[in-house]
Amino acid sequence: MSALLELDRITSGYGRLPVLREVSLTVRTGEIVALIGANGAGKSTLLNTVMGLVAVAGGSIRFDGRVISGLPTSAIVRAGLAQVPERRQLFGAMTVEDNLRLGAYVHADRAAVEQAQTEQFRQFPILQERRRQAAQTLSGGEQQMLAIARALMGRPRLLLLDEPSLGLAPLNAQQIFGVIRDLNARDRLTVFLVEQNAFHALKLAHRAYVMVNGVITLTGTGRELLERPEVRAAYLEGGKDAAPAAPH
Numbered sequence: 001m002s003a004l005l006e007l008d009r010i011t012s013g014y015g016r017l018p019v020l021r022e023v024s025l026t027v028r029t030g031e032i033v034a035l036i037g038a039n040g041a042g043k044s045t046l047l048n049t050v051m052g053l054v055a056v057a058g059g060s061i062r063f064d065g066r067v068i069s070g071l072p073t074s075a076i077v078r079a080g081l082a083q084v085p086e087r088r089q090l091f092g093a094m095t096v097e098d099n100l101r102l103g104a105y106v107h108a109d110r111a112a113v114e115q116a117q118t119e120q121f122r123q124f125p126i127l128q129e130r131r132r133q134a135a136q137t138l139s140g141g142e143q144q145m146l147a148i149a150r151a152l153m154g155r156p157r158l159l160l161l162d163e164p165s166l167g168l169a170p171l172n173a174q175q176i177f178g179v180i181r182d183l184n185a186r187d188r189l190t191v192f193l194v195e196q197n198a199f200h201a202l203k204l205a206h207r208a209y210v211m212v213n214g215v216i217t218l219t220g221t222g223r224e225l226l227e228r229p230e231v232r233a234a235y236l237e238g239g240k241d242a243a244p245a246a247p248h
Contacts, residue, residue, distance in 0.1 A: 001028035004064055004158055004190050005050070005081075011058035012049040013214075018057065019045040020214045027158065032184050032191045034205035034222065036198045036235060042214040043194040044086055047160050050192075051083050052076050063158070078106050082156035086163045088147040092136030096127050096146055099135050103153035113153075120149040124179075141172030148179065158190045159183070165197050173197065177204055198235035202226045 005027040013019035019042045027033045037043050048054045050061055052073040061069040068076050082103075090099055100120060104113040121128035124145045130138060135146060144164055151159060161180065165173035177200050183189045195201035202208055205222035210231065218225060225231050 001030055003027070003062075004029045005192065006062040007046075007050070007059070008062070009059035010046075010049060010056060010061060010069075012045065012054050012056050014054070018214065019054075020049065022059065023211075023214070023216055024059075025209050025216060025219070027190060027192050029190055030184070030188050031206045032180065032193060032204055034193045034195060034201040034208040035211055036195060036201055036208060036225075037211035038234075039196070041211045043211055044162055045214075046211070047083060047162050047192075047194055050076075050160065051081065077154060077156075080157035081160065082151040082154050082158075083160040084144075084147045084151045084162060084164060086166060088143050090135040090143055090147060090150075093134055095132055096135060096138070097131045099146055099150055100127075100153055103150035106154045116153045116155065120152060123152070123183075124149050139172070140168050141175055144168065144172070144176050145179065148176075152183075156189075158192060161191065161193045161195075163194060163196060165195060165200065173200065180204060198231070199226070202231075 003026050007023055007025050009022040009024055010020055011018055011022055023046060035043050035046065045054055049056060052071055056069040060067055063079055063081060066079070068079060100117055101113060104116050126142055127146055127149055130142065135143060138146065164176050168176065180191055180193065181204060184191055193201055193205065202222040202225050208220065208222050208225050209216050210218040210225065218228065218231065
């Protein structure tokens, strides 16, 4: 599989305070890649850096071989990336249908928007049933489906997901992880997933990275990391202070 997203020694942060320090990682075409870590590790900052929302202070980001670091977010979206932000960030007073249409601004003509919406209603039938409802009236799981569908309206080649299970009941979280698996398996959509629920993220991912204090400390297949004792201690068995060490 060819590399679709490549981060090469990325340093970024807010003002003079670096959050990410020389982070390198790769997402290959057709993969689900997970990034796990504790709160405050820098996971969301990494996604926001990829999307041009946080400035790159060092290193480079390539998408399909093209340097995208330094481009405005609108250009990054048009290149084929879409992000589902943490806590969904829907427009609660607007209808499901109107929220979806906001995700289609990269399409130039009305017919393309209508076709994209039809595809999302086929993917998420509950959204078609709720199409006239305000987004804020949906359940948490339905809102997350809407956030994913909105991102998919632009037909991205790479979907970035920031904590998709956050605030969801376990059954709804499992449903969302199932949606992600189906999008990857059926539609061959490449997915980069940031998730604090390490167990489900690693079960879902083909490959994964562990981030501690803005640094990548471990990488491997999802199954390999599930079996690492330091990962289990830090993220799967309630260890709050343990942090995976860099591999030897």
